[in-house]
Every structure is written in C-alpha cells, then in structure tokens.
Amino acid sequence: MNSKSNESLRTPWLFKMAWRDAKASKVRLLLFMASIILGIAAVVSIQLFSTNLKDNIQRQSKALMGADFKIDSKQIPTERAQAIIDSLKPDAYEVNFVSMAVFPKNSGTKLVKIQGLDGNFPFYGDIETQPSAVANTYQESGGALVDATLMLQFDINPGDSIKIGDLTIPIAGALKAIPGSTAISTSVAPPVIIPYRYIKATNLLQFGSRKEYQYYYKTQDTVNLKRLQDKLEPELELENADLDTHTSTTKRLGSRYDNVGKFLNLAAFIALLLGCIGIASSVHIYIKEKLKAIAILKCMGASRLQSFLIFLIQIAGIGIIGGLIGSLIGIGIQELFPYLLKEFLPFDLKLPLPRNL
Amino acid sequence: MSKILKITGLERTYTSGNKQLTVLHDISFDVEKGQTFSIVGPSGSGKTTLLGLCAGLDAPNSGSVELCGQDLNTLNEDQRAQLRNKEVGFIFQNFQLLPTLTALENVSVPLELQGAKDATQKGTELLEKVGLKDRLHHYPSQLSGGEQQRVALARAFANAPSILFADEPTGNLDTETGEKVIQLLLDLNKENGTTLVIITHDLELANRTQQILRLKGGKIVTNQATASI
Numbered sequence: 241m242n243s244k245s246n247e248s249l250r251t252p253w254l255f256k257m258a259w260r261d262a263k264a265s266k267v268r269l270l271l272f273m274a275s276i277i278l279g280i281a282a283v284v285s286i287q288l289f290s291t292n293l294k295d296n297i298q299r300q301s302k303a304l305m306g307a308d309f310k311i312d313s314k315q316i317p318t319e320r321a322q323a324i325i326d327s328l329k330p331d332a333y334e335v336n337f338v339s340m341a342v343f344p345k346n347s348g349t350k351l352v353k354i355q356g357l358d359g360n361f362p363f364y365g366d367i368e369t370q371p372s373a374v375a376n377t378y379q380e381s382g383g384a385l386v387d388a389t390l391m392l393q394f395d396i397n398p399g400d401s402i403k404i405g406d407l408t409i410p411i412a413g414a415l416k417a418i419p420g421s422t423a424i425s426t427s428v429a430p431p432v433i434i435p436y437r438y439i440k441a442t443n444l445l446q447f448g449s450r451k452e453y454q455y456y457y458k459t460q461d462t463v464n465l466k467r468l469q470d471k472l473e474p475e476l477e478l479e480n481a482d483l484d485t486h487t488s489t490t491k492r493l494g495s496r497y498d499n500v501g502k503f504l505n506l507a508a509f510i511a512l513l514l515g516c517i518g519i520a521s522s523v524h525i526y527i528k529e530k531l532k533a534i535a536i537l538k539c540m541g542a543s544r545l546q547s548f549l550i551f552l553i554q555i556a557g558i559g560i561i562g563g564l565i566g567s568l569i570g571i572g573i574q575e576l577f578p579y580l581l582k583e584f585l586p587f588d589l590k591l592p593l594p595r596n597l
Numbered sequence: 598m599s600k601i602l603k604i605t606g607l608e609r610t611y612t613s614g615n616k617q618l619t620v621l622h623d624i625s626f627d628v629e630k631g632q633t634f635s636i637v638g639p640s641g642s643g644k645t646t647l648l649g650l651c652a653g654l655d656a657p658n659s660g661s662v663e664l665c666g667q668d669l670n671t672l673n674e675d676q677r678a679q680l681r682n683k684e685v686g687f688i689f690q691n692f693q694l695l696p697t698l699t700a701l702e703n704v705s706v707p708l709e710l711q712g713a714k715d716a717t718q719k720g721t722e723l724l725e726k727v728g729l730k731d732r733l734h735h736y737p738s739q740l741s742g743g744e745q746q747r748v749a750l751a752r753a754f755a756n757a758p759s760i761l762f763a764d765e766p767t768g769n770l771d772t773e774t775g776e777k778v779i780q781l782l783l784d785l786n787k788e789n790g791t792t793l794v795i796i797t798h799d800l801e802l803a804n805r806t807q808q809i810l811r812l813k814g815g816k817i818v819t820n821q822a823t824a825s826i
C-alpha cells in the first residue's frame with residue numbers, strides 16, 4: 241500500500257522538485273531560515289542556561305551558604321535564643337556590620353562590611369585569597385582579609401594595615417571570593433574579614449549599632465533539616481532570630497534566578513513567536529507567488545497533493561535545518577553566559593549539557 | 598478515423614456578484630485523431646475558456662467533454678491531471694515555463710511525473726531537436742522569447758501526447774520566430790502523429806490546419822474543413 245502510494249506520489253521526485261525550486265529561491269529561503277535560526281538559538285540558549293543555573297544552584301547549595309544551616313539575629317541574641325543557639329553547638333559564628341575603614345598607608349577611606357569571624361567557616365566551599373594560604377592562617381596570625389578590588393583601588397598590599405574603629409591590624413591577604421557573595425553585591429560595601437576576637441577592640445559595636453550575628457552549623461547528612469527548621473523557627477522568630485538551612489536559602493536563590501530565567505524565556509518566546517508570524521506571512525506571500533508554478537505543474541499532470549507537498553517539503557526542510565542550526569548555535573551561546581554573567585552569580589557555573597536535553 | 602476529442606452541448610457561465618456571464622453557449626464539435634484543428638475568433642469569444650474545458654483544466658456548467666475516450670465529467674481533479682500527464686501537451690502564448698527550473702528540468706518534468714528513468718536523456722534529445730542543445734542549463738529568464746517557446750514545445754512533446762493544445766503559440770513572438778516555431782510544431786505533429794488543437798487569431802496559421810472552428814460571442818459560427826473553405 242505504502243509503496244503504491246509512494247509510486248503515485250513519486251516521493252523522490254517531490255524532494256527533487258523541492259530542491260530545484262529552493263536552489264533558485266535560495267536568498268529568500270535563507271532569509272526565512274536566518275529568522276528561524278535566531279529565534280531558536282535565543283530560546284535554546286536561555287532554556288539551557290536556566291536549566292544549568294538551577295542544576296548548579298541545587299548542586300552547590302551547601303557551598304552557597306558555606307554551612308548546613310545558620311541562625312542569625314539582628315541584635316545580641318536574647319537569653320532564650322542564645323540557649324537554643326548554644327544547645328545546637330555552633331561550629332562557627334560571626335558578627336557583621338557596615339563601617340568606614342581607613343588605610344593608614346595613604347589615608348584612603350571606604351565604607352566596608354566588617355565580618356568578625358570565629359571558627360573554621362566555611363565548612364563547604366572555600367574562601368579564595370591571594371596569597372591562597374592566608375585563608376587558613378589569618379585567624380591565628382591575627383590579620384585581616386580585605387576585598388581584592390578594594391586593595392587594588394587603594395593600592396594596598398598584604399602587610400599594609402587597615403584601621404577599623406580603634407583597631408589597626410595588618411592585612412594578611414586579598415579576599416577574592418567568599419561563598420554566597422557576588423562581585424555586584426559586594427561593590428557597595430566590600431567585605432573585610434577579621435578574627436572575631438578583635439571586634440571588641442574596634443569599639444564600633446555599641447547600643448543601637450546596625451549589626452548581624454550569624455551562627456553556622458555543620459551537621460551529619462542524616463539530620464532532617466526541614467524538621468529542625470519547622471521545630472525551631474517559630475521559637476526563634478519569637479526571639480527576633482531566624483534559622484535558614486542551605487536548602488531553603490538555595491530555594492530562595494533558585495526561585496529568584498528562576499524568575500529571571502522565566503522572564504528571559506518569555507522574551508525569547510515572544511521574539512520567536514513574532515519571528516514566526518513574520519515568517520508565516522512571508523511564506524504566505526512566497527506560496528502565493530508560486531500559484532502560477534502550481535498551475536503549470538497541474539497542467540503537466542501533477543496532482544494537488546504533489547503540488548502542495550513540493551512546497552511543504554521546502555518549508556519543512558527550512559524549519560528543520562533552521563531549528564537544528566539554531567539549537568547548535570543556542571548551545572554555543574549558552575557557553576558564553578557564564579563569562580558574561582560571572583559578576584552577577586554567587587557561584588561558579590559549570591555547564592554540562594542537562595540530562596533532559 | 599476515431600475521435601480523440603468529443604464536445605457535446607458545452608456551456609460555461611461565470612458568476613460575478615449578482616450577474617451571470619455565459620461565456621460559451623451550446624458548443625459541440627469533434628476532433629479526429631491525428632488531425633490539425635484550429636479554433637479562431639475575436640478576443641473575448643471564449644477560445645481560451647474552451648481550451649481549458651477541453652483539457653479538463655476547468656469544469657463546464659453543462660455538457661460533456663470526452664478526451665481520449667474518457668468522459669471528463671466522471672473524473673476527479675487528480676484523475677484529470679493524470680490523464681493530462683499521459684495524453685495531453687500544452688503550449689501557451691506566454692510560454693508558462695517554470696522560472697525556477699532550467700530548460701532541461703522544465704522539459705524533464707512531464708517525464709519525471711510519469712516515472713521515466715531516462716527523463717534527463719529524453720529531455721536533452723528533445724531540446725536538441727528544437728535546436729537548444731547549448732541552452733540545456735539556462736533558466737527561462739536567460740532565454741529569448743523564441744527560445745522559451747521552443748523549450749515549451751519540447752516540454753509539450755516530452756510525454757508523447759496524443760493531443761496537443763496550443764493557445765496562441767506565436768502571440769508573443771515576432772513573425773520570423775513565430776514561423777519557425779509553427780514549422781517545428783507541425784513537423785513534430787507529423788513525426789509523432791499527435792493531434793493538434795491550435796487557438797489563434799492568425800488566419801494564415803489557421804489555414805495551415807485541416808479544420809477551422811470559428812467562435813463569436815461564445816457560439817460556434819462555422820466548423821469547416823480547410824479544404825472546403
């Protein structure tokens with residue numbers, strides 16, 4: 241039956257005719273194809289990038305927080321909150337606040353975010369410094385880690401000192417990255433990390449100061465963080481404190497990027513849709529121009545279906561080839577996104593092709 | 598002689614808004630197999646409409662067309678197309694070549710539609726016959742009017758048709774080129790025994806055929822053998 245209908249349709253001849261006609265209209269058809277390629281490339285690249293972003297956030301959720309969970313409070317924890325914090329035995333803690341810092345070397349001043357840190361934080365991911373070894377030694381040596389861009393801006397080198405409030409301490413190294421922060425988020429108040437034990441000596445934390453206390457915890461994988469959060473959060477909230485797990489934080493972050501992804505997807509889809517409407521109307525005009533050729537073919541004995549199929553094959557061919565090229569370009573373009581968006585992302589984006597592609 | 602085309606009581610009316618325009622009234626005539634037949638008449642007399650109906654390109658409001666022994670009223674559009682592919686050749690005033698195909702491809706199409714394996718070889722031979730050996734791969738836009746009509750001629754004879762309809766075949770050509778094309782048409786007709794139905798204004802050309810049908814206002818005025826005129 242199939243071979244009979246193939247014979248009456250003369251399928252190879254249909255392809256031959258489609259190719260012959262396409263050769264003569266190649267500029268026009270290439271223009272249609274270019275529109276398809278652009279639209280598909282935009283959708284594929286954004287879709288792939290969003291998927292990869294979500295995968296990366298999921299995979300690096302612990303490294304994004306640096307801990308399994310944390311309790312934070314915008315004030316010195318109340319007695320009840322402190323009891324809960326202590327009962328869970330924090331592995332590290334910090335107090336952070338924004339203050340002016342002075343570089344005595346050149347009297348440069350800058351608003352910075354001071355992070356007084358105690359303990360081996362982060363438990364996941366790394367603090368990247370220059371020289372790299374100081375990330376592990378600054379606590380013992382009693383030095384400060386100062387944002388690398390800030391050091392460049394004020395021509396400061398390791399060994400120079402920084403004055404924070406009444407405290408002047410040597411700079412141990414340049415801080416290149418800490419888990420969960422982006423270059424953009426630290427551009428207003430670049431971070432300066434100092435050992436927690438020096439905070440008192442700054443004399444900056446007084447009644448009414450804007451500050452934040454954070455207590456970091458590392459747990460076994462068997463601990464049910466969701467249950468812990470559900471149990472402790474209501475109690476901590478009553479004491480003006482808050483418990484965040486690495487999953488809830490990444491979920492929040494994920495949904496933020498997801499929204500951006502959805503918006504970009506929508507924009508790309510609208511571009512593709514408008515492109516398709518444009519292509520459809522161009523194809524309509526193209527086919528209208530072919531009516532004379534269809535009439536000639538019918539005079540020579542081509543059936544209605546054969547005449548229709550010749551041009552359907554052409555348009556479908558353009559769609560398929562355009563779609564394939566667009567997809568390949570889209571995959572190529574998404575490789576560029578990590579470089580373009582490096583400063584906006586709080587983690588290293590790795591781009592394996594998603595399994596569901 | 599057997600009849601290759603038998604027209605009986607043919608009527609064609611077009612509707613435009615509320616108005617009805619009858620282009621052909623009660624047309625009946627026969628064309629013998631192998632005959633050369635011309636249809637003449639002033640512009641608007643319904644010649645081209647009649648040709649469309651004879652070839653099954655259009656359907657009449659009433660009457661019947663029997664082409665190569667087949668009543669066209671009993672065939673659907675695709676069956677009529679199949680019949681055209683096997684039995685009918687066309688030549689038009691404005692050549693009607695496929696502009697996106699080369700001369701050779703244009704001539705090969707009817708053969709390819711029949712599933713001929715040697716379509717390219719046959720196409721080349723036909724183009725050689727009409728003197729276009731060195732124009733095989735030229736597109737219609739790269740050919741002169743006379744050359745385009747010769748390609749159309751080669752295409753019309755490609756499927757070895759039983760009957761060939763020519764609508765003003767010299768209408769767009771100068772006298773000299775027109776004469777060459779007509780001579781070629783008649784030669785090919787003689788060589789292949791193809792029935793020739795020519796629509797023309799040119800009485801001189803009509804007189805070279807065996808039978809002349811005169812149309813006026815959609816009605817037959819006369820239908821006479823040339824010898825008797």
